[in-house]
Amino acid sequence: MDLSIAGILALDGLTNGAVYALLALATVLVFAVTRVIFIPQGEFVAFGALTLALLQAGKVPGTVWFLLVLAGVAALADLVDGLRHHVAPGRIAMRLMRTLAWPVIASAVAIYAAPRGWPMLAQALLTLALVAPFGQLIYRLAYESLADASVLVLLIVSVGVHFALVGLGLFFFGAEGFRNPAFWDARFSAGPVALSGQALIIFIATLVLIVALWLFFDRTLTGKALRATAVNRSGARLMGISSAAAGRMAFGMAAFIGALSGLLIGPTTTIFYDSGFLIGLKGFVAAVFAGLASYPLALVGALAVGLLESFGSFWSSPFKEVIVFSSILPVLLWRSLRDPHTEEH
Template identity: 85%
Template sequence: MDLSIAAILALDGLTNGAVYALLALATVLLFAVTRVIFIPQGEFVAFGALTLALLQTGKVPGTVWFLLALALLAAFADIAHGMKHRQPAMRIAKNAARTLAIPAIASALAIWLAPRNPPIWAQALLTLALVTPFGGLISRLAYESLADASVLVLLIVSVGVHFALVGLGLFFFGAEGFRNPSFWDTRFSAGPLALNGQALIIFIASLALIVLLWLFFERTLAGKALRATAVNRTGARLMGISTSGAGRLAFTMAAFVGALSGLLIGPTTTIFYDSGFLIGLKGFVAAVFAGLSSYPLALAGALGVGLLESFGSYWASAFKEVIVFSSILPVLLWRSLRDPQSEEH
């Protein structure tokens, strides 16, 4: 391996690592706020890429019908909750309408726009509008009733949600893979390196989102409420912060990050209905490097995973996944020796 090949592999690794960084940050955010190790994070990636792919063909994606079904289930759950606690009828109706509003508007736009083949940027925005609400709805239906359960129970629920989303992805998108067109086809050359426009978009979008997340947590009231919930759920509840609302917001942000990652990675690789699992798992590996608690370490871990995958594919392409996932073992061993924890009761 000469220097030019190493530079090309490093660029490829950093490009993939930028996407893994977004998924790692979403994983850390969700675990910090809700204690949920969210295995299906990668499914948001697949849903985002495949929704855009179907919009490119002029078809209404199955994401629309799935979103409406989840919204209706969540609305019925809101109505049942309100009736159980004897809330006023007007308040019950407002809660149900609030749950249905955004999914209904996004679905109506998709049904109207899909056959008209709008520009790719409009299709990308529509994809984000369709996939992002999944986060809050999944939180409402699968996790809120178990908010005080142990981490192990929440992990088991995450595995169940993962299998459900993979099966639904096969039903809605089929077994065929899709590769989306690039958002920017321009190529830049610097010696042996050739940087295409899509890779540049990945770097810019990842950096911009990381900066926006930092500003959100540091400068906004909602961000500070999420931080307070992450530090002490009971204390945050006593101070008037809705922990269920914080959980829904965290899941919604994670869904947005996953959908955006799907848009970014879709032009660089063929995405199938089950491709999100491996992609999300690599983000999880990066989050484990950070102990599921540190955003800067998650970013560094994601870049490391991307570089390890890139160079591993050069030396032993058949074992690149084994190399990436085996790297988590010494990290877990080091953390178990460094921070021994008593068993959770």
């Protein structure tokens, strides 16, 4: 290996690492706020990339119908809950409107726009509008009633949600893979290393989102409420912060980040209905490097995972996944020896 090959591999690793960083940040966010190890994070990546691919093909994506079904079930649950607790009809109607408004509007726009070939940027925004609401709806239906359960129970639920989403992905998108066109076809050369416009977009989008998240958590009242929930759920509830609302917001942000990651990585690799699992798992490995607690360490871990994957594929391509996932073992051992063991009550 010479310096030119090393530079190409490093650029490729950093590009993938930037996407893994977004997924790692989403994983840390969800776990910090809700204690959920959210295994299906990668499914949002696949749903985002494949939804855009079907819009590009002029077809109505299956995510439209899935979104409407989830919203309808959530609205029915809100109605039953309101009637059970004798809530005023006006408040029930407002709750139903909040649950149904965005999914119905986004789905109607998607059905109208799909055969009309809107510009790619408009289709990407529409994809985010379709996939991002899945986070809140999935939390509402699968996790909210179990918010105080143990981490193990929440993990088991995550496994079930993962298998359900993978099966639905096969039903909605089929077994065929899709590769989206790049958002920017430019290429920039620096010696033997060529930086594509898509890679530059990935770096810029990752940096912008990280800065936006930092400003959100540091400067806004809502972000501080999420931080308070992450530090102490019981204390946050005593201060009037709704843990249910915090959980929904955390899952909604995670779904948005996952869908955005799918849009970014879609032009660089072929995405299948089950591709999200491996991609999300690499983001989870990066989050474990950070102890599922630190955003800066999650970023560093994601870049390390990307570089390890890139150089591992050069040295032994059939074993690159083994190399990446084996790297988590010394981290887990070190954290097990360093951190005190306490029983969860």
